[in-house]
Amino acid sequence: MYTKLGEYSKALFFSEKALDIRETTYLTNLPDLAISYNNNGSMYANMGQYSKALSFYEKALEIYEITLPSNHPDLATSYSNVGSVYNNMGDYSKALSFYEKALEIFQKTLPSNHPSLVTSYNNIGLVYDCMGEYSRALSFQRKALEIREKSLPSNHPSLATSYNNVGLVYNNMGEYSKALSFHEKALEICQKTLPSNHPNLAIAYNSIGSVYKNIREYSKALSFHEKALEIFQTILPSNHFDLAISYNNIGSVCNKMGEYSKALSLHKKSLEIQGKTLPPNHPSLATSYSNIGSVYDDMREYSRALSCYEKALEIYEITLPSKHPDLAISYNNVGVVYNKMGEYSKALSFHKKSLEIQREILPSNHPLLATSYSNIGLVYVNIGEYAKALSFYEKDLEICQNAVPSNHPSLATSYSNIGNVYNNMREYSNALLFYEKALDIREKTLLSNHRLLATSYNNIGLVYKNIGDCSKALSFYEKALEIYEITLPSNHPDLATSYSNIGLVYNNMGEYSKALSFYKKTLEIREKTLPSNHPLLSISYNNIGFVYNNMGEYSKTLSYYERALDIKQRALSPTYRRI
Template sequence: MYRLLISALLGVLLNLFPTHLFAQKNAATDSIYVALQKIQVDSIRIKKTNEYAYNLLVTKKPLRNEIANLAIKNALQYNNQHLLGLSYLTIGYAYILIGEYSNAYPYYMQALAVYQKINEPKNLWRAHLDLTWIQIQLKAYDNANQLIQTAIAITKKENLIPEQAISYNYVGILNDSQGKYELAIESYKLALSLNEKKGLEGNQISTLMNLGISQRRAKKFKDALVSFEKSKIIVDKGNSAYYKQSIYQNLAELTFEMKEYDKAEAYILQALANSSGNNERVLKRGLFSNLYSIYKIKGEYQKALAYSDSLFRIDQSLYEKEKVAEILNLQAKYDTKLKDEKIANQYVLNLQQQQQLLLNKKLLQLTLQQKENSELLFTKRKNELENQKKLQTAAMQKDRLQAKLDKQTSEQQIFTQKQEIATKNRMQIFFALLAVMAIGIAIFIFYNQRKTRNLNALITLQKKDLEQVNAVKDRIFSIIGHDMRAPVNTLTSFNYLLEDHDLSSDKIRVYAEKISQTLNHTSVMMENLLNWSRSQLQGYQPQLKMQHLKPIADQVINTLAVQAAKKGIYITNTIDTDMQVFADGDMTELIMRNLVANAIKFTPNKGTINLSALQDNKHINFKISDSGIGMPTEILAQLNSDETTYHQTSRPGTNKETGTGLGLMLCKTFANLMGGKLKVASETGKGTEVEVSLLSVAA
């Protein structure tokens, strides 16, 4: 059987290569080349000859090397550096496409030498770029790195943005070839950013796919999937069959590596749907191989066998194609040496012997493949039988266990029923009485403990409140006993001086100013005492409504303008005109007046005070900042605590002004009544900032 199959295959090969192919042939007898040389215009003749040589090379036709050399020779004779450089690039690129990098290298070096002499930066860049690719394929990575860096320098100097993006794409390929996947990813991302400025869509797609491949190799599967999906969106818009096939292939390899076999299967089938023609046979072989592995893993052996047969047919087709190309190549190589028909026949005989040996080897491989398929079928049948046996065994074990379980359950139910009947009547009354007693005791203990805790908490709270109220009361009595007596004594003394002494107008003016200060102090003290007393009344509620904050601040500044002017203090109001608070207008004015008065009191002459406000979610925070002397840390801690009733000793101002010690306590109390807060920040010698937070909308 094998001998008949070998004879048939040899017959096919001999029919594919008739003997007239081995007749001698050279450029002088090539009709197309001869016709091209008759073109009179030199530039057109050179370009057409380059194109013809390029086509011969990429299709691996006979005379391709000879025609390529003649194309370069024609360009040298014309003495045009531009056309000469293009000739070198064209022939070199053809050798790259067929994978003959060693043949391509000298042509590109010649092109590089040409473009270094003339001003054609794009072609100079292209020569460096293609040389980079050659060095990568030859694994000369250091040389490749030097070439691509020179290419990037050219693009930056000439501001060639698309070419610069392509260059960074090649940097990524270089790093990926060396296993430096993180550096490759960075290079691809830089290329993408340049493409977004001014790049070609095709380059954007290839860069995204290269990025995805490097991310897959770096095991960053999620990032790779994102990159492939982005390239797929662009491909779907352009409807490019080539790119569709490539993106589906990459998605298939990624999901196969992620062990998502259903998705991998779907992507492979889509890739196959977008591939066509004999040129896709190598691609199809890889896709069929992946499908074979997927179905084998999933246990779908029938489908696995089908794709195994497809692999066999593709391998056979590729083998025949390779042999055809090999025979044509050998014929072109030796056609100048075959002198007569006898030598040609001997050559064919030797070649047939070689083909027979190779066919024997290939048939052996095919036999092994068939054996593997047979083993696969056997494994499938064996697995099916084992599964049936396991299912039967499991069913029998399940039945036995179920019967045993039913018996044990029945016995347990009988035993339980007997126990329940024996103990039910005796224990029922006992547990009922015990439960009632336990519940009664627990309720009694619970209510007593809760009552005790509530009483203790109430007593503690009332004690604290009484202590605070008592301290304030003592302070108020002290203020009334001292500060209320002082202005009365002052008025009495002044009256005595007016009755019994002859005073000059200057002295009367001085005494009047002192009396005015005393009365102002007394008036402020009385107003604060009255407001504090009102805030302590049970059930007292502020009248809250929307208030414009800036007019209140302006009113306070006007009221205290005289005091500020005496010390040369400059007050600024930067509160926005539209700023509103949900507050009691009188309380807000009192808080602001006390805070500004305190700022004037503790700010030296020629100082500054600033009023400002900011919106913070549902609150308005208005601040009063001064450049005064600040306040001690113990007073600052007391003001920033949660207490609203406390004892505070008044400090003299920078000009020995006196106070009652009630102002800040009253501000804090009123702020809390309106649902706000008061916070103080100060540093000794550097000033104080008081921030009052009030609602900006109704709660």
């Protein structure tokens, strides 16, 4: 009961009492003792204490191996338990080994349509999914689905579970229309057969919300995640773990929508619940710290983001094996912030730690490896080592081309990154080629007012500006601005950048009054949203001063240049001395 309520410490207390009684009452190799070991293992697994969970599961397995025939179903269940812990620890090869042992027993002893076979296929599919081997994952999830389709009525809730599992794999593969189709089948069954507040209905809503988030239809994603939350709030205690997950889901969508205060509030609610119900070093706490860090990162509050990411990393380093994929992700998060803070050597160090783990434990074409290559490439761009940047971006692109469909958003990002390098290398024809590849994917797959389309329009506008084709540059910059004005708050930093881009083109075209108008729009946003000594303010003052200089209004020119200089001087160390 306490386990269902998410009160794992209380559940563990009673489970340990039962174990204590059995250890003092029974011989150490009796099946009853194995049951207690399994119960304790389950409690520790729920609490994220995987090494302790593994210890208890292995004790249970040892008893079963001594007392049961080699093909006994309880032995198979015990292998599955051990496999589940290894999966949570990120040791996928061991997880697979134990799950396959369980499957072998079930295949020999059970009818071909037995539910335990379905569970085994699901477990193995889950491991392959975590390993990024999506075709294998899909194969096992489809085997599970096939059994259920043959043996169950068409509206059975377990069939909904299988549809959902297949949908999850398609979601990870980037085949979002297929993912949505399977998740909607699952939802349809749940709506017909389950009470309106059943947790499986909430799971279906969350799954659909996740797909909409990935295709960046955030309002739809929010709607489905909120439906899930409504169910959980109705049926669960206020400190239940599943509520924390729901708050995190909605918080992540709000973050993508630029609603940072809401996102922070929701992630902090999640963290508060987890802090009350979980041990202080539970991996789920690290996830919440990472989510909060992500919001601060998007708000450009990098010191706060770094603090949260470091808290997450500290938990992972204590609780996870040194080669766990979540540890690699955590190193990447820290590296990303250091890169944005301009601390490039630290950024490289963390990204390379991440890459080292991923190369050791993941297949060579895993999407997380592509992310690491991309992150390292970006650092090399920022330190001006474009040849190295290009090398890492090309590795990222190679994985994406092999791992995802030809119109996947990740491919567009890879093309765009390579375009950035060529633009910085002043190889504008190559830059334009890759930017146009990115744009082609985005125009085919995204809504017409999607912000990534604006990014592509800006990139192409930048190339045309660099080759002196001001009319084409202006056309693409205006397309980007149109999207930003529709989708962003009126004081968003990307809107300020867009105004600045257009101002620069008008300045180059000699249309100084228009240039001034756009530069002042940029300045207005930056004065409202940035600290008074922010470097971007200095750039804005400098740009306006430059236009006034071109217009021959020298007193105004001097005034703005002095403001720009004042910020630069305040940013320098008090001991700085120009030589």
